Amino acid sequence: MILPLAVVPEFVDAFRYVFVGGESVTGGLQVGGPALIPYLVNHLVLSFVSVAVAVLIAVPLGLYLGHTRRAEFLAVNITNAGRAIPPLALIGFFIAYIGVGFDAFGLVLVLLAIPPILTSTYVATTQIEPDTVDAARGMGLTEGQILRRVEFPLGLPTTFSGIRIATVAVVATATIAPFASVDTLGVPILSPNVHGPAGQLGAAVLVAILTLVISAGLGAVQQAITPRGLKTVAPERRRGLFATLRRRTQTT
Amino acid sequence: MNASDPAQTSTASPAGRQAATLELRDVVKLYPGQEEPAVDHLSLEVPAGEICVLVGPSGCGKTTAMRMVNRMVEITDGDILVGGQSVTDRTPYELRREIGYVIQQVGLFPHLTIADNIATVPKLLGWDRDRIAARVEELLQLVQLDPEQTRDRYPAQLSGGQRQRIGVARALATDPPLMLMDEPFGAIDPINRERLQNEFLRLQVELRKTIVFVTHDIDEAIKMGDRIAILKQGGRLAQYAEPAELLMNPADEFVKDFVGNDRALKRLALQRVRDIDLWQAPMVRKGETTASVRQKLEKADVKIPLLVDEDGCPIGWLSDRAYAGEEVKADLRSRAEPTVEMDDILRDALADLLGSELQYGVVVDEQGRATGVLSIELVGQGVHGVAPARTGADALAT
Ligand SMILES: Nc1ncnc2c1ncn2[C@@H]1O[C@H](COP(=O)(O)OP(=O)(O)OP(=O)(O)O)[C@@H](O)[C@H]1O
Ligand SMILES: [Mg+2]
Numbered sequence: 001m002i003l004p005l006a007v008v009p010e011f012v013d014a015f016r017y018v019f020v021g022g023e024s025v026t027g028g029l030q031v032g033g034p035a036l037i038p039y040l041v042n043h044l045v046l047s048f049v050s051v052a053v054a055v056l057i058a059v060p061l062g063l064y065l066g067h068t069r070r071a072e073f074l075a076v077n078i079t080n081a082g083r084a085i086p087p088l089a090l091i092g093f094f095i096a097y098i099g100v101g102f103d104a105f106g107l108v109l110v111l112l113a114i115p116p117i118l119t120s121t122y123v124a125t126t127q128i129e130p131d132t133v134d135a136a137r138g139m140g141l142t143e144g145q146i147l148r149r150v151e152f153p154l155g156l157p158t159t160f161s162g163i164r165i166a167t168v169a170v171v172a173t174a175t176i177a178p179f180a181s182v183d184t185l186g187v188p189i190l191s192p193n194v195h196g197p198a199g200q201l202g203a204a205v206l207v208a209i210l211t212l213v214i215s216a217g218l219g220a221v222q223q224a225i226t227p228r229g230l231k232t233v234a235p236e237r238r239r240g241l242f243a244t245l246r247r248r249t250q251t252t
Numbered sequence: 253m254n255a256s257d258p259a260q261t262s263t264a265s266p267a268g269r270q271a272a273t274l275e276l277r278d279v280v281k282l283y284p285g286q287e288e289p290a291v292d293h294l295s296l297e298v299p300a301g302e303i304c305v306l307v308g309p310s311g312c313g314k315t316t317a318m319r320m321v322n323r324m325v326e327i328t329d330g331d332i333l334v335g336g337q338s339v340t341d342r343t344p345y346e347l348r349r350e351i352g353y354v355i356q357q358v359g360l361f362p363h364l365t366i367a368d369n370i371a372t373v374p375k376l377l378g379w380d381r382d383r384i385a386a387r388v389e390e391l392l393q394l395v396q397l398d399p400e401q402t403r404d405r406y407p408a409q410l411s412g413g414q415r416q417r418i419g420v421a422r423a424l425a426t427d428p429p430l431m432l433m434d435e436p437f438g439a440i441d442p443i444n445r446e447r448l449q450n451e452f453l454r455l456q457v458e459l460r461k462t463i464v465f466v467t468h469d470i471d472e473a474i475k476m477g478d479r480i481a482i483l484k485q486g487g488r489l490a491q492y493a494e495p496a497e498l499l500m501n502p503a504d505e506f507v508k509d510f511v512g513n514d515r516a517l518k519r520l521a522l523q524r525v526r527d528i529d530l531w532q533a534p535m536v537r538k539g540e541t542t543a544s545v546r547q548k549l550e551k552a553d554v555k556i557p558l559l560v561d562e563d564g565c566p567i568g569w570l571s572d573r574a575y576a577g578e579e580v581k582a583d584l585r586s587r588a589e590p591t592v593e594m595d596d597i598l599r600d601a602l603a604d605l606l607g608s609e610l611q612y613g614v615v616v617d618e619q620g621r622a623t624g625v626l627s628i629e630l631v632g633q634g635v636h637g638v639a640p641a642r643t644g645a646d647a648l649a650t
Contacts, residue, residue: 129357129359131355131357131358131359132359132360132361132362133359134324134355134359135353135355135358135359135360135361135419136359136361136372137324137348138322138324138348138353138355138359138432139348139349139353139372139373139376139422139423140345140346140347140348140349140350140373140376141345141372141376142345145376150361153363154361154362154363227362227363227364228363228406229361229362229363229364229365229406229407229408230362230363230408
């Protein structure tokens with residue numbers, strides 16, 4: 001009970017840093033408050049662009065691999081490889097060989113985002129009832145039409161869950177973008193000598209909240225884009241549920 | 253495929269598209285990496301408007317044979333002609349759009365409404381919206397579902413039997429000249445299966461599609477088929493015949509075993525002669541004028557006059573000479589023996605028919621008076637469990 005309370009003053013400082021701002025530790029510089037807005041915008045733009053590029057690459061690729069059932073091992077391996085390379089190591093690699101800046105770090109984030117999106121799209125596509133696809137083909141849909149009209153919409157909820165995971169990872173990882181000279185919300189965290197402990201904590205909390213909000217928002221989007229037919233329950237089952245409820249209310 | 257063609261819009265009627273003939277010529281399918289072909293030199297001809305049932309034990313190549321027709325499986329050797337045209341000359345997806353396709357698991361699109369499911373192929377063909385809506389309505393009625401209630405539902409909201417009906421409606425959407433059905437009622441419980449079968453047969457009387465129907469159930473085959481192709485392991489044709497013929501003259505031991513004498517006969521034992529819509533023979537008496545006989549012959553199902561006595565009890569089938577002169581003479585080609593009673597079960601009646609020379613059995617009532625004629629065709633149709641269409645008589649007349 002006592003421990004959290006002891007932390008409170010620091011949160012108050014962090015709160016003030018985020019919403020009001022103040023002078024930097026080094027002096028002469030306005031930090032926090034409105035000065036955070038460019039960082040926030042940068043953070044969001046960097047994340048959005050990276051995820052968008054990753055989606056454009058991974059979704060069609062995943063659909064194609066899933067549709068053709070080609071390279072089951074590939075999708076899995078890319079994923080494992082992707083997960084195995086920590087972004088920090090990637091950054092070192094990129095800074096050394098490609099350079100710094102928005103594009104270079106964006107590329108890191110894209111590479112980070114691709115595996116979960118690729119896997120989820122691949123899994124989504126391969127998990128569709130083979131009979132549904134067989135019926136579609138048997139009725140004369142071309143392979144492209146099967147992809148667009150059957151496999152993509154049916155796999156969309158699963159695909160989107162991958163996008164959501166990737167987005168959260170990207171937003172969190174964009175925090176270390178300042179290593180590559182891209183000023184995101186990671187700046188106050190990585191430069192406590194300028195922004196002070198209040199800045200460090202404030203920005204960290206801000207990033208955490210941002211991730212949660214984005215995750216929740218995308219969750220809502222996922223619900224919204226799930227085809228209605230996939231959410232509906234069979235009449236038997238529904239009747240069963242009502243019957244159970246009725247039986248219960250009757251016995252009590 | 254002209255959207256403004258009115259003949260194309262009302263297609264549930266017999267005025268719809270002509271059914272196509274189907275011909276398999278020495279078709280072989282060898283799956284890559286397999287030693288033995290799945291289908292081995294299979295030749296079949298299915299006349300337009302008939303149901304051809306492919307039946308046989310599991311793994312004998314029924315599905316493979318069926319799927320080669322719409323090129324879901326590529327033919328290794330031989331040829332398949334739909335309406336006289338080789339399927340290999342056509343782009344697979346274009347070919348498939350003209351062939352109805354129903355599978356056991358139905359394969360409805362779970363993310364689309366029932367209306368959109370049915371509209372799949374019409375949309376591919378670019379029909380306009382009004383025409384599609386009208387067609388969906390018509391098809392839902394055709395498969396006995398209420399359009400208002402069903403149209404906007406999703407597959408998950410329907411029962412298995414309803415989904416199966418939608419599957420059939422979807423396959424019929426563009427009124428295809430040929431339908432392929434792979435165990436379409438296989439996943440349905442026996443009572444509903446029976447109902448769906450009967451419903452489908454009634455529908456077929458109206459639609460007259462050429463249909464390839466796959467099943468592993470010989471009873472279903474006998475019930476549904478105008479012709480039955482029994483396949484052996486390795487996709488070899490054991491016998492291709494009409495159901496009645498198959499029951500009576502199995503080509504070999506395999507067919508005999510597969511048909512399972514007693515199983516088929518059990519079905520015959522379930523029905524009595526009075527359940528059958530009998531044929532009528534022209535009943536004539538000795539001394540009757542031949543003009544009147546000829547007149548009766550015209551209207552009758554059976555084109556041979558039956559001589560009866562004063563009480564109407566059958567005496568025998570007249571020979572041609574018997575009514576060549578002015579008056580009917582008692583010149584018989586065969587005696588009306590044995591007779592069949594209304595309450596005889598079909599199995600016994602069939603046994604009697606097989607013994608008679610003409611393969612017609614005169615049915616008599618309690619007083620022994622002739623009331624109709626039972627034929628082998630009628631028994632065959634009786635096994636189907638539907639009111640017999642008088643195809644046998646039609647065939648005799650032509
Ligand atoms: N895609 C395939 N690749 C290789 N072999 C196959 C393939 N499909 C089917 N076969 C083989 O071909 C044979 C015939 O299969 P098919 O599915 O046509 O049988 P079926 O008569 O429909 O059987 P069932 O009644 O079980 O549905 C079987 O031995 C099967 O293992
Ligand atoms: Mg099969």
